[in-house]
Amino acid sequence: SQQGEEDPQALSIQEGENATMNCSYKTSINNLQWYRQNSGRGLVHLILIRSNEREKHSGRLRVTLDTSKKSSSLLITASRAADTASYFCATATYNTDKLIFGTGTRLQVFP
Amino acid sequence: DVKVTQSSRYLVKRTGEKVFLECVQDMDHENMFWYRQDPGLGLRLIYFSYDVKMKEKGDIPEGYSVSREKKERFSLILESASTNQTSMYLCASTPPGPSGGAGELFFGEGSRLTVL
Numbered sequence: 203s204q205q206g207e208e209d210p211q212a213l214s215i216q217e218g219e220n221a222t223m224n225c226s227y228k229t230s231i232n233n234l235q236w237y238r239q240n241s242g243r244g245l246v247h248l249i250l251i252r253s254n255e256r257e258k259h260s261g262r263l264r265v266t267l268d269t270s271k272k273s274s275s276l277l278i279t280a281s282r283a284a285d286t287a288s289y290f291c292a293t294a295t296y297n298t299d300k301l302i303f304g305t306g307t308r309l310q311v312f313p
Numbered sequence: 314d315v316k317v318t319q320s321s322r323y324l325v326k327r328t329g330e331k332v333f334l335e336c337v338q339d340m341d342h343e344n345m346f347w348y349r350q351d352p353g354l355g356l357r358l359i360y361f362s363y364d365v366k367m368k369e370k371g372d373i374p375e376g377y378s379v380s381r382e383k384k385e386r387f388s389l390i391l392e393s394a395s396t397n398q399t400s401m402y403l404c405a406s407t408p409p410g411p412s413g414g415a416g417e418l419f420f421g422e423g424s425r426l427t428v429l
Contacts, residue, residue: 232414244317244403244420245356290355294415299344299363299407300371301415305355 208291208307216312221278223307225291226271232294234267235301236276239288248276248289283313316340319404319421326428332391334424336404343409345387346418347371347379350401359402362387394428401425 209224225234233252237245251258251267251274258265264277278285288308292301320335338345344363348356348371358371360379368379376398380388387406391398402425405418 235415235417237418242423242425244422245405245418246420247417250417292418296414299409299415300346300358300361301418302358303348303356305353 208289208304210307211305212308212310214310214312215281217281217283219281219311221281221285221309221311223276223289223291223309225274225276225304227274227291227293227304228272229293229295231269232296234265234274235292235294236263236265236274237290237292237303239290239306241287245290278309281309281311283311285309286311317404317406317419317421319402319424321424322422324424324426326394326426328395328428330394330428332394332426332428334389334391334402334404334426336387336389336406336421337385338387338406338419339385340406340408340419341384342406342419343384344407344415345381346405346407347377347387347389348403348405349373350403350423356403359389391426394426396428399426399428 235250236248239245249260262279267274288306290306292303317338346361347359350356357373362368362381378390403423404421407418
C-alpha cells in the first residue's frame with residue numbers, strides 16, 4: 203500500500219535555483235519525514251515534521267505540512283550540483299513504528 | 314556515528330537458491346525493517362521486527378522470511394529465489410518513535426540482488 207505520492211517524478215534545474223517537491227498522502231498521520239537517496243546508496247533522513255506542525259526549517263531545507271489537504275512540500279533553496287539525488291516522503295501513522303514511503307522525486311541540478 | 318551494515322552490496326544468485334541477506338545495527342535500536350526498492354514503485358515494506366524473535370509482515374511478505382535472534386541482527390531469507398525478486402533490498406532500524414509514531418529510520422547502503 204503506497205501512502206505517499208511525490209510530484210513531480212523528475213525535476214531538472216540549474217545551480218542556484220530553488221527546487222520544490224510535493225508529497226500527497228491518504229490517511230491521518232502522526233508525522234511525515236523526508237529522505238534523500240544518492241544513486242545506488244541507502245536513504246538518509248533529512249527532516250521530520252509532526253502533524254501539529256505547519257512548517258520546519260533545516261539549513262537550506264524548508265518543509266511545510268497541510269494536514270487538511272494531506273500534503274507536504276520540500277523546498278531546497280539555492281540548490282547545488284551535490285543536491286542531485288532522489289527525494290522521498292514517508293508517512294508515519296499513529297500507534298505503529300512503520301513508515302510508508304512514496305515513489306520519490308528525482309532531482310537533477312546542473313552546474 | 315550510527316551505523317547499519319548490510320553484509321553484501323551486490324549478489325548474483327540462481328533461481329531456486331536460498332539467499333540470506335544480513336543486516337547489523339550498532340545503535341541498540343528495537344525496531345528493524347526490510348524494504349525492497351524497485352523503479353517506479355518506491356520502497357515497499359517486506360517485514361519488520363520490533364523486538365528479538367518478534368516479527369510482523371509488511372506489505373509484500375510473500376516469498377520471504379526473516380530471523381531476529383539477536384537485537385542487533387535482522388536477516389532476510391529468500392527460501393527459493395525467483396527472478397521477480399531481483400531488486401535492491403534496504404535494511405533500516407529505529408528506536409520507538411515520538412508520540413506513538415515512527416521516528417527517524419537509519420538505513421544501510423543496500424544490497425542489490427540479481428536472480429538469474
